[in-house]
Amino acid sequence: MPWHAGVMRISVAADSKDGVAERVVTELRKRGHEVVTHGALNDEERDDWAWASELAARDVSEGRADQAVVCCWTGTGASIAANKVPGVRAALCVDAYTADGARKWNDANVLALSLRLTSDVVLDEILDAWLEGRPSTDSADVANVSHLDEI
């Protein structure tokens, strides 16, 4: 399903059943999106950050999800793991400005979050910016993003 279609299928992964991770799931569902859970949010799966994040990123890469949100304590490991998956552009976002830029300039398709840093208010702001964000059509931005596949 394309970005602009409104309702999306979004995979959410976390390495602990943290309140922030559970709030991501709740907030996405509240906004009408279909959510698939991985890692510590899924009783059947391994909960380490590299494995959990990989599963969510592969959902995006292999077309089972439109976007993903990957979470760990710092957000760093989750973003590194996701960015190893072909076609994934994961962005670790600590505020709405970064989330907006990640969608606009980087056409990011995976949002990485720090469970440690992300307050409820900031999470709401990040999700709003992320979900409303659209990739730039500026030729330089398009060229940068397409070069990522060539690197």
Ligand SMILES: O=C(CO)[C@H](O)[C@H](O)COP(=O)(O)O
């Ligand atoms: O931020 C992380 C990785 O970037 C992890 O969440 C952090 O290392 C804690 O992991 P664990 O609970 O398995 O020790």
